[in-house]
Amino acid sequence: MTNPVFVALDLPRLEDAKGLATRVKSHVGGFKLGLEFFCAHGHHGVHEIAHVGLPIFLDLKFHDIPNTVAGAMQSIHVLEPAIVTVHASGGRAMMEDAKAAASEHCKVVGVTMLTSLDERDLARTGVAGSAHDQVMRLAELAETAGLDGIVCSGHEVAAVRKQWKSGFFVVPGIRMKDNSVGDQKRVVTPRAARDDGASVLVVGRPVTRAEDPVLAARAIEATL
Numbered sequence: 001m002t003n004p005v006f007v008a009l010d011l012p013r014l015e016d017a018k019g020l021a022t023r024v025k026s027h028v029g030g031f032k033l034g035l036e037f038f039c040a041h042g043h044h045g046v047h048e049i050a051h052v053g054l055p056i057f058l059d060l061k062f063h064d065i066p067n068t069v070a071g072a073m074q075s076i077h078v079l080e081p082a083i084v085t086v087h088a089s090g091g092r093a094m095m096e097d098a099k100a101a102a103s104e105h106c107k108v109v110g111v112t113m114l115t116s117l118d119e120r121d122l123a124r125t126g127v128a129g130s131a132h133d134q135v136m137r138l139a140e141l142a143e144t145a146g147l148d149g150i151v152c153s154g155h156e157v158a159a160v161r162k163q164w165k166s167g168f169f170v171v172p173g174i175r176m177k178d179n180s181v182g183d184q185k186r187v188v189t190p191r192a193a194r195d196d197g198a199s200v201l202v203v204g205r206p207v208t209r210a211e212d213p214v215l216a217a218r219a220i221e222a223t224l
């Protein structure tokens with residue numbers, strides 16, 4: 001089994017991100033570069049982390065009209081990401097065009113309901129009902145649009161896996177029992193996410209803010 005853990009390098013300094021990536025690389029499966037990293041370091045930063053030698057998950061969460069998202073997708077071909085994100089709530093046409101514009105070997109996954117939200121937050125955005133229903137609805141839309149999978153919390157991944165057997169499921173909001181939850185609201189342990197059918201586990205602060213990131217990455221690896 002390849003290691004499913006992608007470490008979210010949400011760090012402002014490129015030297016720190018690269019140093020951490022180099023230290024933990026034997027205990028993880030890849031690196032996730034998101035908005036904080038990309039806004040600070042752009043294409044150059046992505047190339048620098050890619051040199052460490054593991055797959056790159058480029059998490060830019062595109063959400064715009066189909067033509068704009070397709071153009072953005074084409075602009076990141078040169079970075080050769082293994083996985084990219086769009087917001088599933090951007091709609092079917094946007095997801096179809098995003099997938100059509102992505103490079104052949106890149107998985108395109110749709111973010112459903114952010115793990116930092118709970119049902120009260122959802123209601124405030126005008127969406128009534130449960131997190132479960134919202135995730136299932138957007139998962140079905142993503143599948144219909146031809147995406148490879150979705151991003152959801154570990155609370156929903158078992159149900160989504162049951163409905164979409166061949167899907168590729170990314171689960172953030174991963175915490176060991178003694179980790180602080182921070183701004184996340186729907187969290188699970190790495191083991192629970194894996195057992196419930198996650199393809200990739202996104203882990204940020206439990207590794208990047210650990211006193212010893214290598215020890216933290218090894219502890220997670222040992223539970224899987």
Ligand SMILES: O=C(O)c1cc(=O)[nH]c(=O)n1[C@@H]1O[C@H](COP(=O)(O)O)[C@@H](O)[C@H]1O
Nearest residue numbers: 008034113114115151172173202203204205
């Ligand atoms: O798309 C994501 O990766 C994502 C989706 C989501 O619903 N929740 C979520 O936390 N993420 C990302 O996963 C990472 C989680 O970081 P930690 O909470 O520090 O483990 C961050 O980089 C978030 O941007």
